[in-house]
Amino acid sequence: MKSALAITTVVLAVIAAWFVAAALMNASLQRDAYANAGRTDYSTQDFIADSLNMERPKLPAPHQVVSELYKLVFATAPTSKRSLVYHGAITLEETLIGFLIGAALGIGLAILIVSMQWLERSMMPWIVASQTVPIIALAPMIVVILNQFNITGVAPKAAIAAYLSFFPITVGMVKGFRSPDPLQLDLMRTYSATPLQTFLKLRAPASAPFFFASMKIGAAAALVGAVVAEVTKSEDGGLGARLLAGSYYGQTVQIWAALFAAAALSAALVGIIGLVGRATEHRMGLAP
Structure with a gap:
């Protein structure tokens, strides 16, 4: 029980750190994307959410990697060269x-x-x-x-x-x-x-x-x-x-x-x- 709790704690800490790192590393790209789109009326929450869901981020967020894995492993035919x-x-x-x-x-x-x-x-x-x-x-x-x-x-x-x-x-x-x-x-x-x-x-x-x-x-x-x-x-x-x-x-x-x-x-x-x-x-x- 203690071992499982310790492992879970470490995994959650790594995932949290990953989210923070992704938001920080993608911030400059997201700022440029807003500037190119002429958008200035965005909140901090919108900025963080968008930086964690960029199409080509510097560092993808965990949920993006999980989504890509699901798409390429389960939602794509095993015989496809994209799988x-x-x-x-x-x-x-x-x-x-x-x-x-x-x-x-x-x-x-x-x-x-x-x-x-x-x-x-x-x-x-x-x-x-x-x-x-x-x-x-x-x-x-x-x-x-x-x-x-x-x-x-x-x-x-x-x-x-x-x-x-x-x-x-x-x-x-x-x-x-x-x-x-x-x-x-x-x-x-x-x-x-x-x-x-x-x-x-x-x-x-x-x-x-x-x-x-x-x-x-x-x-x-x-x-x-x-x-x-x-x-x-x-x-x-x-x-x-x-x-x-x-x-x-x-x-x-x-x-x-x-x-x-x-x-x-x-x-x-x-x-x-x-x-x-x-x-x-x-x-x-x-x-x-």
């Missing part, structure tokens, strides 16, 4: 493909690093260095290079999503595979367990909490990669394409609606992984 459901499905496909590739690569690298410690010294610096290149600069390069090999459509965007997602998964799984207590490892050696048996019976089960935490971060990173790739190559659609189209035509409400749709998609992916993680850990006896 956020249509574009969200494209982004989701790219995200899931990239996430699965990144997860497989990340877990595979983690297994190699834990199994052969010399690989950590040789590979880990390069894995870390790979994440220092700004994705906004790398994404166009990947798209152009793959296009030269006639690889277009979902593949380049999934590759960028995989690039962003494999790193947190690799780091998290290395930590997870190394999480067993040294006494437990000594006990496995006492039983003459092979490295494979130690991995399957001890390291893999012990890494479950790290696995699901890494998957959450990886899924969110994969979606960011997919959206950035869509901004780079927008003709195929996706939520990133909607962001780019909104910026081209000054449709700030459309931009914010696409942002919230992407955030909701990311939250859904993380939530699903969290539910699966809790159920798995409960079944394994790792959680109440």
